[in-house]
Amino acid sequence: MKNNFYITTPIYYVNDIPHLGHAYTSFVADTISRYKRLSNFDVYFTTGTDEHGQKVENSARDKNINTLEFTDKVSARFKDLCSKLKLTNNDFIRTTESRHKNKVQKIWNKLIDNNEIYLGNYEGWYSIRDECFINESDIKINKDNERIGPSLDKLKKVQEPSYFFKLSKWQKPLLDFYKKNKNFVKPVSRFNEVKSFVENGLEDLSISRTSFKWGIKVPKNDEHIIYVWLDALFNYISVLEDNLENKYWPADIHIVGKDILRFHAIYWPAFLLATGYEIPKSIYAHGWWTINGEKMSKSLGNVIDPNYLVDTYGIDQVRYFLLKEIPFGQDGNFSEELLVNRINSDLANDFGNLVQRVLTMIQKYNNGNIPKADNLNENDLSLIELPKNIYDINNVQMNNYQFNIMLENIWKIIRSANSYVDNNEPWNLHKNNNLKRLNNVLYTLVNTIYKITILLQPFLPESSKKIFHMLKQKEEISFSEIKNDIKEGVKLEKSHPIFPRFDKKDLKI
Numbered sequence: 001m002k003n004n005f006y007i008t009t010p011i012y013y014v015n016d017i018p019h020l021g022h023a024y025t026s027f028v029a030d031t032i033s034r035y036k037r038l039s040n041f042d043v044y045f046t047t048g049t050d051e052h053g054q055k056v057e058n059s060a061r062d063k064n065i066n067t068l069e070f071t072d073k074v075s076a077r078f079k080d081l082c083s084k085l086k087l088t089n090n091d092f093i094r095t096t097e098s099r100h101k102n103k104v105q106k107i108w109n110k111l112i113d114n115n116e117i118y119l120g121n122y123e124g125w126y127s128i129r130d131e132c133f134i135n136e137s138d139i140k141i142n143k144d145n146e147r148i149g150p151s152l153d154k155l156k157k158v159q160e161p162s163y164f165f166k167l168s169k170w171q172k173p174l175l176d177f178y179k180k181n182k183n184f185v186k187p188v189s190r191f192n193e194v195k196s197f198v199e200n201g202l203e204d205l206s207i208s209r210t211s212f213k214w215g216i217k218v219p220k221n222d223e224h225i226i227y228v229w230l231d232a233l234f235n236y237i238s239v240l241e242d243n244l245e246n247k248y249w250p251a252d253i254h255i256v257g258k259d260i261l262r263f264h265a266i267y268w269p270a271f272l273l274a275t276g277y278e279i280p281k282s283i284y285a286h287g288w289w290t291i292n293g294e295k296m297s298k299s300l301g302n303v304i305d306p307n308y309l310v311d312t313y314g315i316d317q318v319r320y321f322l323l324k325e326i327p328f329g330q331d332g333n334f335s336e337e338l339l340v341n342r343i344n345s346d347l348a349n350d351f352g353n354l355v356q357r358v359l360t361m362i363q364k365y366n367n368g369n370i371p372k373a374d375n376l377n378e379n380d381l382s383l384i385e386l387p388k389n390i391y392d393i394n395n396v397q398m399n400n401y402q403f404n405i406m407l408e409n410i411w412k413i414i415r416s417a418n419s420y421v422d423n424n425e426p427w428n429l430h431k432n433n434n435l436k437r438l439n440n441v442l443y444t445l446v447n448t449i450y451k452i453t454i455l456l457q458p459f460l461p462e463s464s465k466k467i468f469h470m471l472k473q474k475e476e477i478s479f480s481e482i483k484n485d486i487k488e489g490v491k492l493e494k495s496h497p498i499f500p501r502f503d504k505k506d507l508k509i
């Protein structure tokens, strides 16, 4: 029986079209999903769109479009991006779907039944950009003497009747939970921030609004709209219809940006405890892609369109760059020039060249057939062993999702294989008619490429398929096959280059 593994991305706000930051979170979740599938897990991977709240209502109004029509349009852009990036998500949930709205209203009733909610009055400052109330201590004054929140947006004074969730009573249970579940939030530094926030005390949370209409109505009091975060967080359960909830909940991991960790690591477990659900096993908060040091975001007007990048450079190329360029968890600065450097050096020069020259030599020197190996020497065997060793090492790195280190480890094999070509000079073996050694060298190389490609599948899924096709293999090969060698004697497909080089003269961004 396979073990289950449930992974989610945040659901994206539809106040504007997708940018590279969104694509990053989705690529990461897709990489983990593929890795787990290849490790024989039964994976469920979900994503979707967060469509309610004042921010979305205002965006539709600014564009003079009916709100539902607006959300349909923008949500479709996010869905299209899933296909464009060839994500392997099992479902895509929209919070405007009735399966979700019904679930959230049921949750509300449960909170009422469990005496977790009371009606009161809210008076305070609200950030529409972040869709949350801002504590006095987090408010700053800008140069025009206006109150601004942590995301630097102008705050709105709110004074209205509101339902409150008794968050304060969950302080101790949350701290106990954190103590028992040391890996609940990663990286550790972020977990420490969460703990100290909770240790400083929790106030009850306003969970309904009356001053706008775009959202899920509070049952039996439809003047009130359910707070967008309470609504949105439950997507992780409402997306699991029928028997899927039993099968996959609690989630194994929520991938989120560091900006929304507080909602996931504090409010979310409190909501779950209050409604009798199990808490997810882990949350990973990753860093931000910045442009000249500033967070890429719609409000700052510095967003990069992932469609442009993928159309220009290819899906795997963009995916590889995002995973390789920064340690997962930290911020990273994006530039098209860095992207092109990475593609040219790692993909075109190192890996692309290796594949191309080895396959071309097999065509030229052995009529396109994988040669038969006979009495491989120590160097041959140690190169062939490397991928299996790196696989074991990477499995440990995978506990902390350190993709850049995993890729660096795979590149060590690629570099060793390139040096092996240079040291063994197969062209001279051919010239001198040393056919036995030539066959051993070419067999060692094609076998190593085969195994490297097995390791690369979660990171470069499209290119791996192309290489497997040239090697006359299945489209996907499970990690457990890494210990088996490629079969001798197979006639290969004609090879073609997979990673073109790009010229820095053509940069557009």
Ligand code: MSP
Pocket (backbone or CB within 6 Å): 009, 010, 011, 012, 013, 020, 021, 022, 024, 025, 050, 232, 233, 234, 235, 255, 256, 257, 258, 259, 260, 287, 288, 289, 290, 295, 296, 297
């Ligand atoms: N709708 C909420 C999430 C609700 S989940 C129950 C939301 N949406 S968002 O569209 O604003 O952002 C969602 C996610 O996009 C962030 O958490 C983060 O994962 C990703 N990113 C948005 N901008 C980003 C960068 N500049 N860099 C990296 N990731 C970024 O918050």
